[in-house]
Amino acid sequence: MRILLISTAYSGLTQRYYTELEDAGYTVSVELHLGDEAKLLEGVELFKPDLILCPYLTRRLPKAIHQHYKCLIVHPGIKGDRGPSSLDWAIQAGLKEWGVTLLQADDEMDSGAIWASKTFPLRAATKGSLFNREVTHAAVECLWEALSYLEAPDFKPEPLDYARPDVKGQLRPQMKQTDRTIDWKKHGSEQILRRIRAADGTPGVLDEIYGQAFYLFNAHREDHLSGKPGEIIAIANQAVCRATCDGAVWIGHLKTKLPGGNGIKLPTAMALQDLLPKPANGLNGFFGKALKFIDIDYSKPGRQLPCQEVWYQLDGEAAYIHFAFHNGGMSTAQCQLLLSVYRHVATLDVKVIVLMGGEDCWSNGIHLNHIEAAANPADESWQNINAIDDLIYQIITTLDKLTIAALSGGAGAGGAILAIAPDKVLARDGVIFNPHYKNMGELYGSEYWTYLLPKRVGLTMATQLTEQRLPISAKKAWRMGLVDKVLDRQHTIFAAQVKQSVKSYLADLGALQVLLDEKAERRCADEAAKPLAAYRKFELTQMYANFYGNDAYEKARQCFVFKKCPTKTPDNIAKHRGAEPLKAPQPGSLLHFAWQESYALGDKKIDDQHKDFFVLAERLIAAVNKHEMNDALFDLYQHVKVHFGEEEAFMNQVGFHHYKSHVKEHNLMLEKLLEMDKKIQHDDWNAEEVTGFIDKWTQHILKSDMAFNQHWQEMFKFCV
Structure with missing residues (x-):
């Protein structure tokens, strides 16, 4: 069956529908409804679906579509509920139960016949949290119920009555x-909490602070502090505490109201940095009501404040680190904070460290809002990517404890790579992974992904994931080896299962020690083969070019931060638009070659020539067209030929006893380069041949060149 998803945006629910249907074997494509009805109609006609599903739609579906195709729309409300602010009204009213209805598209919005409907208890939570959890789960249940009806000849949807x-x-x-x-x-x-929660995500609650208009987000109850209603009485962890008539609430984030809607959502203290009153001196300071600055002791276990984003809990010989960063973005300071907590926990007498992330979102990598708001976004991008790299390096090199990632929420970009840095990965059923970067202005990505991702899923699959840029379900991630175990979809059951898994590791300390010994051995072997520093250096070289070399990343970041609507459906999800299919995965998009100190022979001239070879090889593998390939291969051939000639003359001069076999190896490599040149001319280019050539060259250095180096060193000592 061919199913087309029509959505206003490629939202979390749309991605969940996409992965559910893909996993089940349906032919699925996506068309975004961006306001151009002619374009939308064109997309439908190109795909010719058997069924159209609309998981997230804020625009009316044209009559020309729903009259000719079966179209089912997800509405986040109970039977009979209609209107664009369904969930907002339910949360703000404090209702105890709500639901999701899957209804047939009709001329009048939300009035079509009902195919399926599910209800659920309405938690005291933000709109985003409810949508990601209860609404999404109910919508998926409705999806499968409706699909079962398609095969039932006697089924008739229920008219709205x-x-x-x-x-x-x-x-x-x-x-x-x-x-x-x-x-x-x-x-x-x-x-107040209900009003802010009902507007969280979008549009926020418009309010005034110190005479300036802001939208409020990310509110938490404060149970101890109080003051004059409306006044800001305390600051902690970049959040401010504001007094109410019966207590106080913490406000975590604000967005300045600006013409054109170009405000940036930021931590409250950051947004108010020029407005907060400065500490007063003298009698004014003594008698005045100064703001209370609360320091959080992150070395202590437990969550001390409701606005605290990072905390850890101890349970016997296990430590659980929580990092509930708002919407999953991790700024430079947040990465550094999490790293400091991790390092502290690593010094404790525990044998297992579990990284829990946040309940609704694990992590989405670097914080684009903080970057956009910085005085120099490129510099802040650079600092942010290095900060998250530092964190992941610390996790990878933790050899004396078992590390586990427990994902109850989705993970994207660098956050998806952070999730596979620990030894074991546990995921809640329903979690979505987006382990790729290119949608953000062709970012190359860092976080040691070129080491971690192929190690988990293999080179070919790693290349597919990063090039195709599609979401994958937890179950699919498990099948490909990205995840070790998929646990229950219910958050409470998932948390209990995580703890049980940890206890099972701790129950057999002998087996746990074997795991740790094996981990240490693998890490040492991996480091010997290629240091982590080499992976990081190459990745950051590409990221530096992304941040400072062109404006593609800057434009994509601004579209994300300011919620600018795309002009078309991305080619990778609109399969029906006949975009050029992705070529077979090429190692060149992932593999890279870097000089390592273990290759050094001790002769500066020869070592420098070897280093230049790796630079030229990188240039060849990065070539994107025939002209670039020709130039790169010519330079590489010339360099190799000159280097081989000088090396052979030196060997002959000192009487190296393996001179002839060494020259033979050189000639074979030159012949291989000429063969590669012919293939390029006949458009028979294969990047795997370069990979093989580099591997042979590396082995030549480690074996043949090292043998000559030993001969030279021994002869030098004898002569002395």
């Missing part, structure tokens, strides 16, 4: 800022 007792919803208007307004003197903490 408000006379039915189970139809309890109603038509609601789009929620406006006037509906969300907070009266700090009148509204209690619970009402």
Whole structure:
């Protein structure tokens, strides 16, 4: 069956539908509804679907589509609920139960016949958290129920009938800022929390702080502090505590209201840095009500404040590190904080360290909002990528403890690579991985991914994942080896299963020690073959060019930060648009060659020539067209020929006894380069041949050249 997903954005729910259907063997493609109805109609006609599903739609589906194709729309509301702010109204009203309805597209929005409907308890949580968890799970259940009906000849969807007792919803208007307004003197903490949670993600609650308009996000209840309603009374972890009429709440993030909507969502203290009152001196400071600055002792276990983003818990000989960063972005300072907590935990008397991430989001890598707000975004990008690299290096090189990643939320880009840095990876069923970077302005990526990803899934699969840039489900990640175990979809059960898995490792200390010994041996062998520093140096070289060399990354970052709508559906998800298919995975897009000190012979001239060879080989493997290949191969051939000639003359001069066999190896390598040149001329280029050539060259240095070096050193000592 051919299923087309039509969505306003390639959202989390859209990705979940995509992976569910792909895993089940359906032919799936995606067309984004970006406001151009002619383009949308064109996409539908190109794909010719048997069924259209709309997981996330904020625009009306054209009549020309739903009249000719079976179209089912996901609505995040109970039966009978209608309108664009369904979940917002439910959260703000404090309802105890809500639901999801899968209904057939109709001329009137949300009024079509009902194919499936599910309800769930409404947690006291943000709109984003509820959407990622309860709404998504209910929507997936509705999906599979509806698909089963397609094969049932007697099934008829239920017409919307408000006379039915189970139809309890109603038509609601789009929620406006006037509906969300907070009266700090009148509204209690619970009402304020509900209003901010109902607007979290988008659009935020418009409010005023120190005379300036901001949108409020990421609110938490404070149970001890109090003050004059509306006043900011404390600061901690970049959040501010604001008094209510019956207590206080922490506000974690703000977005400045600017013309054109170009404000950037930032941690509250950062957004208010020019507005917060400065500490007063003298009698004014003594009698005035100064802000309370609360320092968090991150070396202590437990979460000391509700706004605390990083904390750890101890359970016997296991430590669980939580890092609930808002929306998964990890700024330079957040990476450094997490690294300091990790290092502290690593000094404790524990045998297992479990990285828990956040419940709704594991990590999405570097923090694009912080970068965009920086005085020099390129510099901040560089600092941020190095900070997350430092964290991952520390995890990889932790050899005396078993490290585990436990993902209850999704992981993207560098966050997906962070998840595979530990020894074991446990994922909740339903988690989505996006282990790629190129969608962000063709970023190459770092986080030691060129070491970690092929080690987990193999070179070919690693190349496919990073080049195709598609989401993968936890189950698919398990099948390919990216994940070690998939656990229950329910968060509470998942957490219990993680703890049970940890206890099973600790129950047999002998077996655990064997695991640690094997890990140390592999790490030593990997380091000897190619140091982590070589991987990092190459990745950061590419990232430096991304950050400073062109504006593709800058443009993509700004589109992300300012939520600019794309102009077309990306080719990698719109399979029906006949985009040029991806070529077979080529190692050149992933492999790289770097000089290592173990190759050094001790002669500066020869070592420098060998180093230049690796630079030229990198240039050849990075060539993207025939002209570049010709130039790179010519330079490489000339360099190798000159180097071989000088090396052979020196060997002959000192009477090296393996001179003839060494020259034979040189000639074979030159012949191989000429053969590669012919293949390039006949468009029979294969990057794997370069990989093989580099491997042979490396072995030649380590064996044949080292043998000559030993001969030379011994002769030199004898002569002396």
